[in-house]
Amino acid sequence: MKRLLLLLSIALLAIKPGFSQSQxxxxxxxxxxxxxxDWGKDDARRAELQQWVAGQQPDVVALQELCKYTPExxxxxxxxxxxxxxxxxxxTGYSVGLTSRFPIELKEKILEGxxxxxxxxxxxxxxxxxVHLHPGSxxxxxxxxxxxxxxxxxxxxxxxxxxxxxxxxxxxxxDADLYDPxxxxxxxxxxxDKGKGLEGNLVDGDFDYAVISSFLSLPLGDVVxxxxxxxxxxxxxxxxxxxxxxxxxxxxxxKRKERIDYILVSPELEQQxxxxxxxxxxxxxxxxxHYPVIAVFEANELQ
Numbered sequence: 653m654k655r656l657l658l659l660l661s662i663a664l665l666a667i668k669p670g671f672s673q674s675q676x677x678x679x680x681x682x683x684x685x686x687x688x689x690d691w692g693k694d695d696a697r698r699a700e701l702q703q704w705v706a707g708q709q710p711d712v713v714a715l716q717e718l719c720k721y722t723p724e725x726x727x728x729x730x731x732x733x734x735x736x737x738x739x740x741x742x743x744t745g746y747s748v749g750l751t752s753r754f755p756i757e758l759k760e761k762i763l764e765g766x767x768x769x770x771x772x773x774x775x776x777x778x779x780x781x782x783v784h785l786h787p788g789s790x791x792x793x794x795x796x797x798x799x800x801x802x803x804x805x806x807x808x809x810x811x812x813x814x815x816x817x818x819x820x821x822x823x824x825x826x827d828a829d830l831y832d833p834x835x836x837x838x839x840x841x842x843x844x845d846k847g848k849g850l851e852g853n854l855v856d857g858d859f860d861y862a863v864i865s866s867f868l869s870l871p872l873g874d875v876v877x878x879x880x881x882x883x884x885x886x887x888x889x890x891x892x893x894x895x896x897x898x899x900x901x902x903x904x905x906x907k908r909k910e911r912i913d914y915i916l917v918s919p920e921l922e923q924q925x926x927x928x929x930x931x932x933x934x935x936x937x938x939x940x941x942h943y944p945v946i947a948v949f950e951a952n953e954l955q
Contacts, residue, residue, distance in 0.1 A: 676950070676951050677926075677948055677949065677950055677951065678711050678712070678776070678778075678948070678949045678951070679708065679709065679710045679711050679712075679946070679947070679948050679949075680710060680711065680712045680713070680714070680815065680817070680915065680946070680947050680948075680949075681705065681708060681710045681712075681713045681714070681944050681945070681946050682713075682714040682715075682716075682782075682817040682818055682819075682913060682914075682915055682944065682945045683701075683705070683713065683714070683715055683716070683940065683942070683944040683945075684715075684716040684717050684784070684818075684819045684913060684940060684941075684942035685701060685715055685716070685717050685718070685939075685940050685942075686717055686891075686893065686940040686941045686942065687717055687719050688717055688718050688719030688720050688721055689701075691719050691720045692719075692720045692725075697938070697939060697940075698729075700938075700939055701939045701940065702729060702732040702733060703732075704935060704936065704939060705732075705733040706732060706733040706734065708733075708946070709733075709734070710733065710946075711752065711753050711754070711776070712750065712751070712752045712753070712754075712775060712776070712778075712780065713730075713733070713735065713750070713751045713752075714748070714749075714750055714780065714782040714817045714818055715729075715748060715749045715750070715751070715782075716746070716748050716768075716782070716784040716818050716819045716942075717746050717747075717784070717819075718740065718741075718746075718747040718748060718749050719745070719746055719747070721740060721743065721747055721749070722740070722743055723738070723739075723740045723743075726738045726739075726740045726749045726751065729751065730751035733751070734753065735751040735752055735753055736753070737751065737752045737753070737754065737755055737756045737775070738750065738751040738752070738756070739756050739758050739771065739773055741761055741763075741769050741770070741771045741782075742761070742763070742769060745768065746768045746784060747768075747769070748768065748769065748770065748771050748782045748783070748784050748818060749771065749782070750771060750773050750775070750780055750782055752775040752776065753776075754775045754776040755775065756773050756774070756775045757773060757774045757775070758772075758773055759772040759773055759774055759779070760772040760803075762799075762800075762803065765795070765796070765799045766783075766785075766796050766799065766800075767784075767785070767786040767787075767792060767796065768784040768785075768786075769784075770782060770783045770784070770800065770803075770818075772803065772807070774811075777811075777813060778811075778813045778814065778815065778921070779807045779810075779811050779813065779814035779815070780814070780815050780817065781800065781803065781804065781807070781814065781815070781816045781817070782817060782818050783796075783800065783816060783817070783818040783819070783820065784818050784819045784821075785797070785818075785819070785820050785821045785822060785863070786821060787821045788851075788852070788853065789850070789851050789852070789853075790850045790851070790852065790853060790854075790855065790860045790862075790863075791850040791851060793820075793821060793822055793860075793863045794850075794860075794862060794863055794866075797862075797863045797866045797867065798866070800816070800867075801866060801867070801870060804816065804870055804872075805870075808870075808918065812918060812919075812920045813918055813920055813921055814917070814918045814921070815915060815916065815917045815918070815921065816867065816872060816914075816915075816916045816917075817914065817915045817916065817945070818913070818914075819912060819913050819942065820863065820864065820867075820912055820913065820914055821912050822860065822861075822863035822864050822912060823859040823860065823861055823863075823864060823910065823911065823912065824861065824864040824868075824874060824877065824911060824914070825861040825864065825865050825868075826874060826877045827877075827883065827886065827910075827911050828859070828861060830882065830883045830886075831859065831883075831910070833857070833858065835907070835908070836904070836907050836908045837907075837908035837909075837910055838854075838857070838858070838859075840908065841853060841854055842854065842857055864914070867916055868916070871919060872916035872917060872918065873916065873917050873918070873919060873921070873922030873925070874914060874916055875915055875916075875917055875922060875925045875928035875947045876911075876914065876915065876928045876929060876930060876945060876947070878925070878928070879925075879927055879928045879929060880928070880929055880930070883909050883910070883911065884906075884909070885929065885930065885932075886909075886911045886930055887906075887909025887910060887911055887930065887932055887943070888909075888910075888911050888912060888913035888930050888932065888942055888943045888944075888945060889909070889910055889911075889912050889913065889941065889942050889943070890905050890908070890909070890941055890942075891905070891932075891936070891937065891938070891939070891940050891941045891942055891943055892905055892906075892937040892938060893937065893938045893939065893940060893941050894941045902937070909932070911930070912942075913930070913942055913943070913944075913945050914945060915928065915945050915946075915947045917947070921949060924949040924950055924951070925947055925948070925949050925950075926948050926949065926950045927947070927948045928945070928946065928947040928948070929945075929946055930943050930944070930945055930946075931943050931944040931945075931946055
């Protein structure tokens with residue numbers, strides 16, 4: 653009888669897609685690393701970020717702004733945090749990439765119709781779409797969201813486990829009540845956005861929530877929203893590393909935090925998420941102009 657129960661347990665583990673038989677949790681990180689560490693010139697910051705990621709012991713890492721990166725360079729980063737597998741979107745401009753503890757199957761490099769491009773890979777039974785949307789145009793982001801929504805629709809016909817993660821440069825309707833219309837963030841943005849309309853970053857003096865809303869309606873789950881409260885916890889930009897560049901005090905940067913980086917997941921994965929947060933504490937203050945987004949998924953939360 654004991655032998656039968658043991659065999660049944662092994663069989664149940666074997667049919668759980670998205671997790672290895674010996675794995676109880678899956679930890680993923682999305683991180684915009686800021687101009688590829690100053691286009692490859694800031695080795696010290698690169699080493700510090702590598703050390704931080706290694707300490708997190710992630711299973712999958714999605715990266716944005718891999719400027720002046722080659723597949724070999726991304727492989728070095730991946731190796732530093734224990735990942736033998738990596739894929740780079742491109743070697744020019746603002747690239748994105750994915751690293752993993754598990755073999756990666758490249759599904760598609762999406763370049764047409766996207767400002768920076770997007771990377772679609774599958775690893776450990778989960779489809780990952782790594783994105784970096786247009787930084788300066790609402791209309792362009794809306795167009796990109798439509799294109800990516802079609803890609804996601806194709807993915808979910810084949811797999812119920814998928815994530816879209818990266819720098820969306822867009823704001824969530826879940827955070828709308830957290831932005832003070834007269835606060836330092838919107839006041840600053842209004843000065844530089846006047847008269848731009850949909851070719852800028854504000855609509856009638858407020859953020860555009862249509863882009864993230866379109867992803868949420870697919871539906872995709874915003875895992876950080878469910879595990880955090882307030883912009884102090886959710887803010888992913890600007891990092892304190894910008895203080896010297898912008899000639900601002902760190903406290904001034906903190907006051908105008910906004911959330912533009914996300915991990916959005918399929919309904920099935922949303923049920924498995926046990927924790928999610930933005931790493932905007934002291935350990936990450938100076939590693940990038942963005943803060944990382946982290947999510948943890950539990951294998952035994954399968955329905």
